[in-house]
Amino acid sequence: MRxxxxxxxxxxxxxxxKLVAKKIPGIQISVFGEEQYPAYDxxxxxxxxxxxxxxGLELAxxxxxxxxxxxxxxxDPVQAINRxxxxxxxxxxxxxxYDILVMATxxxxxxxxxxxxxKEGVFLYRTIEDLxxxxxxxxxxxxxxxxxxxxLGLEAAKALIDLGISNPHVIEFAPRxxxxxxxxxxxxxxxxxxxxxxxxxxxxxxxxxxxxxxxITGLQFADGSSLQTDMxxxxxxxxxxGELAVECGLETGMNxxxxxxxxMQTTDPSIYAxxxxxxxNEMIYGLVAPGYEMAEVLVTHLYNMMxxxxxxxxxxxxxxxSTRLKLVGTDVASFGDPFADGENVxxxxxxxxxxxxxxxxxxSADGKYLLGGILIGDATQYNLLLQTCKNKILLxxxxxxxxxxxxxxxKEEGAGVTTLPDDALICSCEGVSKLSICQSVTxxxxxxxxAIKKCTKAGTGCGxxxxxxxxxxxxxxxxxxxxxxxxxxxxxDYSRQELLDLxxxxxxxxxxxxxxxxxxxxxxxxxxxxxxxxxxxxxxxMILKKGNDTSQDSNDRFLANIQKGGTYxxxxxxxxxxxxxxxxxxxxxxxxxxxxxxxxxxxQRIDMFGAHLGDLPFIWSELIVAGFxxxxxxxxxxxxxxxxxGSTWCRFxxxxxVSYAIRVEERYRGLRAPHKIKSAVSGCIRECAxxxxxxxxxxxxxxxxxxxxxxxxxSKPQHALLLAxxxxxxxxxxxxxxxxxxxIRTADPLTRTATWLNKMEGGIDYLRNVVVNDSxxxxxxxxxxxxxxxxxxxxxxxAAIENPEIRKRxxxxxxxxxxxxxxxxxxxxxxxxxxxxWK
Numbered sequence: 001m002r003x004x005x006x007x008x009x010x011x012x013x014x015x016x017x018k019l020v021a022k023k024i025p026g027i028q029i030s031v032f033g034e035e036q037y038p039a040y041d042x043x044x045x046x047x048x049x050x051x052x053x054x055x056g057l058e059l060a061x062x063x064x065x066x067x068x069x070x071x072x073x074x075x076d077p078v079q080a081i082n083r084x085x086x087x088x089x090x091x092x093x094x095x096x097x098y099d100i101l102v103m104a105t106x107x108x109x110x111x112x113x114x115x116x117x118x119k120e121g122v123f124l125y126r127t128i129e130d131l132x133x134x135x136x137x138x139x140x141x142x143x144x145x146x147x148x149x150x151x152l153g154l155e156a157a158k159a160l161i162d163l164g165i166s167n168p169h170v171i172e173f174a175p176r177x178x179x180x181x182x183x184x185x186x187x188x189x190x191x192x193x194x195x196x197x198x199x200x201x202x203x204x205x206x207x208x209x210x211x212x213x214x215x216i217t218g219l220q221f222a223d224g225s226s227l228q229t230d231m232x233x234x235x236x237x238x239x240x241x242g243e244l245a246v247e248c249g250l251e252t253g254m255n256x257x258x259x260x261x262x263x264m265q266t267t268d269p270s271i272y273a274x275x276x277x278x279x280x281n282e283m284i285y286g287l288v289a290p291g292y293e294m295a296e297v298l299v300t301h302l303y304n305m306m307x308x309x310x311x312x313x314x315x316x317x318x319x320x321x322s323t324r325l326k327l328v329g330t331d332v333a334s335f336g337d338p339f340a341d342g343e344n345v346x347x348x349x350x351x352x353x354x355x356x357x358x359x360x361x362x363x364s365a366d367g368k369y370l371l372g373g374i375l376i377g378d379a380t381q382y383n384l385l386l387q388t389c390k391n392k393i394l395l396x397x398x399x400x401x402x403x404x405x406x407x408x409x410x411k412e413e414g415a416g417v418t419t420l421p422d423d424a425l426i427c428s429c430e431g432v433s434k435l436s437i438c439q440s441v442t443x444x445x446x447x448x449x450x451a452i453k454k455c456t457k458a459g460t461g462c463g464x465x466x467x468x469x470x471x472x473x474x475x476x477x478x479x480x481x482x483x484x485x486x487x488x489x490x491x492x493d494y495s496r497q498e499l500l501d502l503x504x505x506x507x508x509x510x511x512x513x514x515x516x517x518x519x520x521x522x523x524x525x526x527x528x529x530x531x532x533x534x535x536x537x538x539x540x541x542m543i544l545k546k547g548n549d550t551s552q553d554s555n556d557r558f559l560a561n562i563q564k565g566g567t568y569x570x571x572x573x574x575x576x577x578x579x580x581x582x583x584x585x586x587x588x589x590x591x592x593x594x595x596x597x598x599x600x601x602x603x604q605r606i607d608m609f610g611a612h613l614g615d616l617p618f619i620w621s622e623l624i625v626a627g628f629x630x631x632x633x634x635x636x637x638x639x640x641x642x643x644x645x646g647s648t649w650c651r652f653x654x655x656x657x658v659s660y661a662i663r664v665e666e667r668y669r670g671l672r673a674p675h676k677i678k679s680a681v682s683g684c685i686r687e688c689a690x691x692x693x694x695x696x697x698x699x700x701x702x703x704x705x706x707x708x709x710x711x712x713x714x715s716k717p718q719h720a721l722l723l724a725x726x727x728x729x730x731x732x733x734x735x736x737x738x739x740x741x742x743x744i745r746t747a748d749p750l751t752r753t754a755t756w757l758n759k760m761e762g763g764i765d766y767l768r769n770v771v772v773n774d775s776x777x778x779x780x781x782x783x784x785x786x787x788x789x790x791x792x793x794x795x796x797x798x799a800a801i802e803n804p805e806i807r808k809r810x811x812x813x814x815x816x817x818x819x820x821x822x823x824x825x826x827x828x829x830x831x832x833x834x835x836x837x838w839k
Contacts, residue, residue: 024307
């Protein structure tokens, strides 16, 4: 049987992949693609501007097609179909016979009827070729605009930012962003977030013309206003590509989609259509997941035509259009009926305007069932909420718990996925059910997430389902009575906890020594920083001493954070946020001398941006003379201990929060851990230092201090939980010592304290038993170990500038150490500066 696939996009490739996997005897597959490139990932197209090239976007190399007997023709689109003779005619002159023809022509960009779209500087945002053209043109202009406020339009705007165009404009015809997915509040929240990221968004705006003679100079709007712009990207939706179907007489819809039945069959029994060109039930499905499902349906149908016994029949009956997107770095998701309302519906809303988080769930009037919802800013619960909605699973007694942080004393259950039915779709991109994932563990021995991905394809699309995949893997292995070891990587057959104990036991102090004695191979980018962190946590020695320097994370290698354009930021420590006028003047003078951008941070410190690599030792030297030291903003270490003014100045203050914050910060400064650590001390219950959003936070009481632990701000906020109440200052320090040492010893790499606690059996009650009641009998040892780390502290900046071998690394050119990077350019920003035209 000769099968010809017309189109080589994501769905066309997925059809070939699934067809090859079925190993149907006697088939010949030919693929004709319009573009010069093999199928590539259009979902992550914008990553091209973040440094990923075409090979990084390819779904498969040309060799994959050859190895699987597929005849691939690139840059050779089918131009005509002769249905009576079953022949296709291609651009390059091929005439090929088919038994089965699969149309996977996808869609093209919809271009509104605007006068002047043919002018120079106007682009589409659809293919790799489009991106190359945009990249080339953007280097010559200063301003840019996008027509279209949907997913691709906002991604195109992000691309303009990545290309160095500041404050791009987005023109949206509808009265709000994404009206099909978001309610008015969510849309306004998204608009506010995107505006804060540098986009200027115009909703309810109709573009009537493009200004300029031969080259775009601006846009004319229907209300008479205009906007100057140097380039324009149009991303205003899609149109199914059904031209071939129309020309050969197949039935098509009003919009050009090819009409298909439940088996993806057109009105010609030998021709099928899948993906965005297929019109099912008068609907075009513009997402990749339903296209993959169509491919699976068609492959099963063809298999059953040719092979006995047949597989269980599979039909396409529509597809849930719930979506989770990443728009300019912001999570956006909607599921079920996002707009459900009325007397039989309860709406539960969580809104945090400061952090840009909006969560709305619609539940039945009795509070038992989830009907739909919207998530902005934090969509980590999306997959579980979607499956809870689709499978009509009972909600907890307090339905709001599904979008709120864990209640005090209650472990946040990441394993809620285990309550889903076997046929629940865990990976919608690849159509992988819960049962398939569990069976890959029980029947095929897959005991790592990577093994499950290779076996089932789950998580190989957008990747949003991977936390659920991991939860299912762990649950299934526990059901089998297996001990689960979270090994570090392929070079170490140990978990982080096991490796820490072995490194300590053997007194190993360099990465090479650890690899030689406990590992294998040459190491990788996973184990190098993790082992380096373990060594620093155990011995607290200079991280750049010989043997450990090249294994550090990129920021640690330079004791500074690498910023846009190859510059660095300098953040001196300001314990407790207290600083003298003399030190403030020093920072000002240093910033002026080296031309640095300055900003006060949320952690009560002052960041200085735009430093050249070769200037770092000189900047550090001047700061150290003034009494500053490294703030460790670059490391997985204690960052800051915020404070309010407390009883020293505030009439509500109960304790001297500033003095205590300084004591705490100076005790734990430089302490390396699995992830960064933040703290705060508030002088009263008014909580001006926001202690309950920190890894450990301290709040004054009339009797002493309350100690809270495992809080988290950022994209996944979580309140800290009370560990101990009304304790004196010495006891508080003792408990923090134990808490931090327990965390350092048992947490996985790159795991914040909040996540560490959420995964801990017994939750806060168990942690309290360990830290306060010393249930493990380790308290005395941990206190001694912490004191040893405190005593070993040294300022890394000072150590670096005093060591000639380390200091000479801080130059851009080895053979010309005084020369600065000539590619670094700046442009004015208010009364300061920023990196210019960074790409």
